[in-house]
Amino acid sequence: RKEVEQDPGPFNVPEGATVAFNCTYSNSASQSFFWYRQDCRKEPKLLMSVYSSGNEDGRFTAQLNRASQYISLLIRDSKLSDSATYLCVVHTGRRALTFGSGTRLQVQP
Amino acid sequence: GAVVSQHPSRVICKSGTSVKIECRSLDFQATTMFWYRQFPKQSLMLMATSNEGSKATYEQGVEKDKFLINHASLTLSTLTVTSAHPEDSSFYICSAAARDTGLGYTFGSGTRLTVV
Numbered sequence: 001r002k003e004v005e006q007d008p009g010p011f012n013v014p015e016g017a018t019v020a021f022n023c024t025y026s027n028s029a030s031q032s033f034f035w036y037r038q039d040c041r042k043e044p045k046l047l048m049s050v051y052s053s054g055n056e057d058g059r060f061t062a063q064l065n066r067a068s069q070y071i072s073l074l075i076r077d078s079k080l081s082d083s084a085t086y087l088c089v090v091h092t093g094r095r096a097l098t099f100g101s102g103t104r105l106q107v108q109p
Numbered sequence: 110g111a112v113v114s115q116h117p118s119r120v121i122c123k124s125g126t127s128v129k130i131e132c133r134s135l136d137f138q139a140t141t142m143f144w145y146r147q148f149p150k151q152s153l154m155l156m157a158t159s160n161e162g163s164k165a166t167y168e169q170g171v172e173k174d175k176f177l178i179n180h181a182s183l184t185l186s187t188l189t190v191t192s193a194h195p196e197d198s199s200f201y202i203c204s205a206a207a208r209d210t211g212l213g214y215t216f217g218s219g220t221r222l223t224v225v
Contacts, residue, residue: 099153
């Protein structure tokens with residue numbers, strides 16, 4: 001079983017749509033959680049951290065359910081520029097990040 | 110913010126040659142650097158953890174004699190792919206951790222290696 005699992009997609013949505021991505025992780029001792037965004041052939045960039053209480057940053061909302069070992073990302077009012085691969089990332093205490101394989105989002109005009 | 114500079118961004122080399130990739134922390138001291146590899150449509154996979162002044166720690170399945178890592182200063186780590194083969198063609202990315210943080214959070218821009 002992979003440490004971090006994501007639906008690879010692609011998710012094809014129209015502009016303005018709301019889209020949600022899910023992620024599960026296997027290590028119950030995981031300490032920190034993040035969503036990264038990766039554009040084609042580029043390095044990953046931090047989108048937002050994920051907190052137990054849930055957190056919001058503009059059109060982006062992240063949720064964490066420790067009991068179910070589940071993380072989600074909600075994007076509202078999708079823009080063309082949101083098209084990218086979204087990586088679910090977990091810090092397991094090994095001083096390195098563990099990446100999911102990513103969920104690809106394509107926002108269409 | 111913390112910046113990590115990675116060079117080269119793209120390299121094409123012949124099979125059997127060696128390629129060196131550099132990763133520099135520009136405005137902070139990086140006690141630890143992480144080297145990842147990403148094959149097309151796959152996730153970033155940690156190859157090794159590089160600690161300044163000591164030997165790197167390699168992940169299972171990564172050949173330490175093939176992927177030489179040197180972290181001789183607090184601002185520079187290098188990854189040398191020795192005797193490269195076409196199957197080594199990949200996207201290599203470094204990530205640096207600042208002295209007072211516990212995880213690698215700043216990424217270099219990546220190096221796309223193509224071995225022909």
